[in-house]
Amino acid sequence: MDFLFEWLAERLKSGHIEGIMSRFADLYASVNAQVGELAGQVGQTPEGWNSGVFSMIRTLSDTAIVPIAGMILTFVLCYELIQMIIEKNNMTDFDVMGLYKWIFKTFCAVFILTHTFDIVMGVFGLAQSAVNKSAGVISGSLEVNLTAALDDLRVMLEAMEWYELIGVWLEANIVSLCLSAMSICIFIIIFGRMIEIYLTVSIAPIPLATFANREWGQMGSGYLKSLFALAFQGFLIMVCVAIYAVVLRSIPTANSVHAAIWCTVGYTVLLCFALFKTGSLAKSVFGAH
DSSP, X not given: OHHHHHHHHHHHHHHHHHHHXXXXXXXXXXXXXHHHHHHHHHTSOHHHHOHHHHHHHHHHIIIIIHHHHHHHHHHHHHHHHHHHHHXXXXXXXXXXXXXXXXXXXXXXHHHHHHTHHHHXXXXXXXXXXHHHHHHHHHHHHTOOOHHHXXXXXXXXXHTSOHHHHHHHHHHHHHHHHHHHHHHHHHHHHHHHHHHHHHHHHHTTHHHHHTTTSXXXXXXXXXXXXXXXXXHHHHHHHHHHHHHHHHHHTTSTTSSOHHHHHHHHHHHHHHHHHHHHHHHHHHHHHHTOO
């Protein structure tokens, strides 16, 4: 009977060790896959993320927003011309160069309004370049010798009894659930960010119509700040995931299996919190309110 119990305990121990090792190997594979997928998601422009939605937003903007922006631009330019005439004592000491400046400013304002979506796509193209370059650096930082690291973990697991391994196996499953929660969190943040981008882009002609005027131009400059904040939020998301991925490399070589598992849970919670803060941080950096 003792032989049977020893054989059964050994079988349980080896089975739990293999299950735990498989969980940790899947953890690294999951992180690598999520980093690659995340780089592809946040590195896309609004047009590339969903061309159908972008086409609809552009059509709505051209149909409903551009005419209003044209009226605002006409009012702003006429207001500026009137102010210029009044300042020059009703054209008594009027400077012809000032009129040329107003004509040039009018040309620039009309050009900006008619190329609104080109300007918007240029901002997101710039941010996309930064995200794609950061993705290459992040992917390289994840290249770790998993064989040696997991061998160290196996040594620690083999030193435990089979009933201790049951607790470790349960904890490893909790880590898997945390990674699943992180995936959902990333999906919500990425999807919510793209919806916010589409909403912001849809009204782009109105704030840009005021950009050429000195008094009304704060609306246009504030809009561009918000646009840059949304665009480079993707870069901040990549930095958060990069930090998380690099920290995870030390998990299998920790002194305690239990400490490694619960540190993973803590890192995952902190990552989710940091991802939700990237939006406000980007707006703070670019001075957008």
